[in-house]
Amino acid sequence: xxxxxxxxxxxxxxxxxxxxxxxxxxxxxxxxxxxxxxxxxxxxxxxxxxxxxxxxxxxxxxxxxxxxxxxxxxxxxxxxxxxxxxxxxxxxxxxxxxxxxxxxxxxxxxxxxxxxxxxxxxxxxxxxxxxxxxxxxxxxxxxxxxxxxxxxxxxxxxxxxxxxxxxxxxxxxxxxxxxxxxxxxxxxxxxxxxxxxxxxxxxxxxxxxxxxxxxxxxxxxxxxxxxxxxxxxxxxxxxxxxxxxxxxxxxxxxxxxxxxxxxxxxxxxxxxxxxxxxxxxxxxxxxxxxxxxxxxxxxxxxxxxxxxxx
Amino acid sequence: xxxxxxxxxxxxxxxxxxxxxxxxxxxxxxxxxxxxxxxxxxxxxxxxxxxxxxxxxxxxxxxxxxxxxxxxxxxxxxxxxxxxxxxxxxxxxxxxxxxxxxxxxxxxxxxxxxxxxxxxxxxxxxxxxxxxxxxxxxxxxxxxxxxxxxxxxxxxxxxxxxxxxxxxxxxxxxxxxxxxxxxxxxxxxxxxxxxxxxxxxxxxxxxxxxxxxxxxxxxxxxxxxxxxxxxxxxxxxxxxxxxxxxxxxxxxxxxxxxxxxxxxxxxxxxxxxxxxxxxxxxxxxxxxxxxxxxxxxxxxxxxxxxxxxxxxxxxxxxxxxxxxxxx
Numbered sequence: 001x002x003x004x005x006x007x008x009x010x011x012x013x014x015x016x017x018x019x020x021x022x023x024x025x026x027x028x029x030x031x032x033x034x035x036x037x038x039x040x041x042x043x044x045x046x047x048x049x050x051x052x053x054x055x056x057x058x059x060x061x062x063x064x065x066x067x068x069x070x071x072x073x074x075x076x077x078x079x080x081x082x083x084x085x086x087x088x089x090x091x092x093x094x095x096x097x098x099x100x101x102x103x104x105x106x107x108x109x110x111x112x113x114x115x116x117x118x119x120x121x122x123x124x125x126x127x128x129x130x131x132x133x134x135x136x137x138x139x140x141x142x143x144x145x146x147x148x149x150x151x152x153x154x155x156x157x158x159x160x161x162x163x164x165x166x167x168x169x170x171x172x173x174x175x176x177x178x179x180x181x182x183x184x185x186x187x188x189x190x191x192x193x194x195x196x197x198x199x200x201x202x203x204x205x206x207x208x209x210x211x212x213x214x215x216x217x218x219x220x221x222x223x224x225x226x227x228x229x230x231x232x233x234x235x236x237x238x239x240x241x242x243x244x245x246x247x248x249x250x251x252x253x254x255x256x257x258x259x260x261x262x263x264x265x266x267x268x269x270x271x272x273x274x275x276x277x278x279x280x281x282x283x284x285x286x287x288x289x290x291x292x293x294x295x296x297x298x299x300x301x302x303x304x305x306x307x308x309x310x
Numbered sequence: 311x312x313x314x315x316x317x318x319x320x321x322x323x324x325x326x327x328x329x330x331x332x333x334x335x336x337x338x339x340x341x342x343x344x345x346x347x348x349x350x351x352x353x354x355x356x357x358x359x360x361x362x363x364x365x366x367x368x369x370x371x372x373x374x375x376x377x378x379x380x381x382x383x384x385x386x387x388x389x390x391x392x393x394x395x396x397x398x399x400x401x402x403x404x405x406x407x408x409x410x411x412x413x414x415x416x417x418x419x420x421x422x423x424x425x426x427x428x429x430x431x432x433x434x435x436x437x438x439x440x441x442x443x444x445x446x447x448x449x450x451x452x453x454x455x456x457x458x459x460x461x462x463x464x465x466x467x468x469x470x471x472x473x474x475x476x477x478x479x480x481x482x483x484x485x486x487x488x489x490x491x492x493x494x495x496x497x498x499x500x501x502x503x504x505x506x507x508x509x510x511x512x513x514x515x516x517x518x519x520x521x522x523x524x525x526x527x528x529x530x531x532x533x534x535x536x537x538x539x540x541x542x543x544x545x546x547x548x549x550x551x552x553x554x555x556x557x558x559x560x561x562x563x564x565x566x567x568x569x570x571x572x573x574x575x576x577x578x579x580x581x582x583x584x585x586x587x588x589x590x591x592x593x594x595x596x597x598x599x600x601x602x603x604x605x606x607x608x609x610x611x612x613x614x615x616x617x618x619x620x621x622x623x624x625x626x627x628x629x630x631x632x633x634x635x636x637x
Contacts, residue, residue, distance in 0.1 A: 043451075144320075145327050147569065148621055149614055152576025153594065157610045160598050161339040234458075241460050242580055246598055260463065269470045277470070281463035289458035296450075299526075 034222060037301055044297025050290035058103040065097035069254045077271060086275045089259075090266040095276050098254050099283060105255035106287055109171055109240040114233030116175035121182030121228050126213050128183070129190025140187065146180035151235075152242060159243050165250040170243055174236045182228025189224055193217050223301035230295040234288045241284045256280035313635050314626065321622045328614045332607060333384045336370045343603040344370045350397035350602065358395070366394035366604050388611065396605035398596050404608045407593065412612065414484055415578060415589030418505055422512035423567075423574050430517040431563060434524025438559070439551040441529055449521060457518030462580035465511040469584060472507060479507050482586040508578075508585045516574050523566055527559035561632050568621030575613055 038044040057064060067074075076092040078084050086095035128139035158173045193199060194217070202216045218225075243249055244257025247265075251258055263276040336343045344367050351358055351366075368383045387393070393404035430453070437449040473479045485491065485500050531537065532555055540550045575591075582591030590609055597605040629635060 141323070141327075145324055145331075148324060148572065148618060149328060149331070150572040150575045150617055153579060153610055153613050156579065156594065156598055157335065157606055160601065160606060161336060161343060161603070238460055242462065245460075245462055245580065246583075246595065248598065264466070269466065269474065274470060277463070277466055281460060281467070284460055284463070285455070285458040289455060292454050292458060296454075 030219075030222065034226065034301070038294060038297040041297035043293045044295075047290045047293025047296070050286060051294065054103060054107060054287055054290065057100055058107045061100045061104060065094075065100045067094040067097045069093065069098040069101040077266075077273065079273065080275050086279050087273055089262060089276070091262075095259065095279065098259055099256070099279055101254050102256045102259060102280065103283070105167060105253060106237055106240065106257070106284065109167060109174070109255075110233045110237040110287060110291070113171045113174040113178065113236035113240075114229050116171065117178040117232035117236070118182055118225060118229040120175065120179040121186055121232070122218070122225060124179065125183040125186025126190050126218065129187040130194055130209075130213050130217065132191075136187075136191075139183075143180050143183045143187070146177070147184065151177045152239065155239050155243065156246060156248065159248040165248070167250065167253055167255075170240050170249060171236075173243075174239045175232075178232045178235050178239075181231060182224075185224050185228065186221060189221050190217055193220055223298050226301075227295055227298045230291045230298060234291040234295075237284060237288050237291070241280075256283050313629060317622065317625045321618065321625075325615065325618055328618060329385070329388060329611065330381075332388075332611045332614070333381060336603065336607060346601060347397065347603040350600065351395060351400060362395050365392050369394055369607060370603055393608035394604045396597070397602045398593075398600050398605055404605050407605065408590065408608055408612055411588055411590050411593050412616075414587065415575075415582070415591060416616070418509055418582070418587065418589060419512070419571065419574050419578050421505075422509045422516065422578075423571055425509070425513045426516045426574070427520055427567070427570070429513070430520025431524045431560065433517070434521040434563075435528060435551060435556045435559070437521060438525040438528025438532065439547075439555070441525075441532075446525075450525065453518040453521040456514050457516070459515055461511055461515040461577035462584055464515060465508065465581045465584045468507050468511055480504050482584075484588040504585075505587070508581050508587050511581050512574050512577050515577055516570065519566065519570055519573065520563065523563045524556075524559060527562055528555055531555045531559050564624065564628060564631065567624045568617065571620050572617055575617065 035048075038048060070093065072092045074084065074088045074092045074094060076088055076090050078088040080087050084094050084096060086099060088094055089098070124139055124143065128136045128143070155173050155177050158176070159169065162169050162173070190213075199212065199216055202212050207216070240249070240255070241257040241260065244255060245260050245264065247261055249255070249258055249261070251261070257280070259280045260277065263273065263280075266273075268274070268276045347366055347370060348358065348363065365387055368380065368387055391405040393408075395402075396404050396407065399407045433449050433453065437446045440446045469481070473481050480486070480503065482504075484504050485497060486504075491497065491501075528551075537550060537554060540554050545554075578589070579591040579594050581587075582589045583595030586592060590613060593605065594609045594613075596602070597609060
């Protein structure tokens with residue numbers, strides 16, 4: 001089902017975004033249309049709002065944070081109070097400021113690992129779906145292999161082997177393991193689109209392969225690509241937190257995962273500092289939740305049966 | 311080729327690829343995992359016999375000749391479960407350490423997966439049938455929220471609230487200190503009491519996949535003509551939902567069983583670590599914190615192979631459930 005943008009608009013909804021966007025260049029117009037369709041879905045709208053707040057916090061963290069996240073000048077192990085909303089760490093850092101700055105890392109890892117994984121999924125899925133024969137068989141086998149190998153253990157192993165501890169190691173490791181689901185979906189959609197008339201017409205009119213795949217076939221899969229992006233981003237946020245919690249992150253970067261890690265190594269729960277555990281976990285959950293909620297709207301783009309009746 | 315023959319070929323190929331991946335990974339990595347591993351073991355004061363040193367080198371990659379002969383030695387070692395010795399448990403072989411922990415994880419992950427399947431699927435049927443109503447929104451939203459919690463974090467909170475504060479459950483471990491594993495009733499009851507919190511954590515965080523899979527299948531199937539026909543015949547809503555729609559919606563959901571298991575195993579690594587549950591996950595947790603590469607590599611292999619076997623079994627069972635695919 002190819003419903004992106006051309007979907008019938010439910011009664012009672014305005015058509016404003018489509019007409020207002022008519023003067024914009026092509027790709028941007030597409031983005032505006034996708035956004036408008038997402039906004040119409042209640043769950044996706046909630047997700048976009050939450051995501052918006054998180055992005056806002058990430059951008060303006062230096063302005064919002066009351067203290068420097070690395071300053072160790074406070075009394076350690078303080079409980080929540082008016083001056084330190086979430087208390088202080090064992091090293092005497094302000095946890096609230098760390099939480100605000102940590103937003104940047106989690107968002108960065110989620111978005112960039114999601115982007116990398118989606119790029120890989122797109123290329124592998126499109127190539128495997130368009131070219132039949134040995135290429136397809138090989139790529140599909142690799143995709144299925146990547147699907148059945150338990151990803152979190154693989155990520156943990158990879159991160160443990162790699163000596164460099166940086167956020168980019170985590171991004172890379174997560175991207176390497178997170179592309180398979182998207183690739184499989186994109187492959188099957190590509191192989192059904194391949195035999196459609198408009199693709200045959202493009203082949204007969206002498207279009208070159210990259211153009212056929214990226215300009216003719218790909219635009220019909222916006223929702224699948226978006227869905228695999230948000231899926232991979234959710235996975236990335238969780239995987240990053242897990243790696244850092246295991247101590248496989250860089251302990252000097254401030255992220256939600258490393259806050260949890262140092263809280264756990266300081267036995268925060270046993271010393272009664274449960275807020276230091278509660279806050280980063282809730283933040284991770286909120287970010288993951290916002291990605292998943294947006295994905296509800298994306299699902300509805302491609303499957304009209306899942307669309308909400310308004 | 312028949313369905314079963316195709317699945318057997320695919321299983322063997324995947325198994326080979328996974329074992330080979332485990333051979334390639336440590337050799338691709340920068341630095342030398344072997345030196346790190348051997349230095350670690352030496353630091354415990356354990357005397358490493360040349361044979362043990364040889365095995366560690368073969369598994370993690372120190373050139374002893376051509377890559378091909380190395381690969382052959384690796385396969386041979388793996389087939390005989392020779393994974394060398396580890397830094398974390400220097401007094402026994404890696405294989406022995408893993409075999410001790412494996413049953414604990416199999417039971418924990420198995421129970422959690424089955425529970426999540428039963429509860430999640432039932433909720434999915436309900437949500438799909440009552441689509442757009444308040445119960446649907448409640449189910450989908452709460453399942454989404456629960457699945458967004460990092461399993462290890464939820465485990466920490468449950469541990470804090472139910473074990474540390476309320477003292478309803480033990481603080482960790484798989485059984486009481488001093489008890490030794492046996493198949494006696496008191497020991498099993500004790501083990502169950504210890505596994506409630508980890509199992510609850512894993513079940514709750516893996517519900518969502520089942521709920522959404524089932525809900526989507528239900529919605530698609532409820533649009534089919536035979537459902538309309540059943541409605542036109544005046545069948546009761548509950549009969550249509552359970553006997554007509556749910557039965558057919560269930561089939562595609564079962565193929566996901568193997569993959570869902572992977573998610574639960576992933577979660578189990580950190581959750582077991584938090585509850586110091588005596589399973590594979592805790593072992594991997596220990597291995598990673600100690601940079602114990604021989605143990606790590608062997609655990610990854612065992613996890614992957616167990617998963618492949620589970621997926622294979624589900625594929626075979628699927629033939630019994632859906633006769634259409636036998637051709």
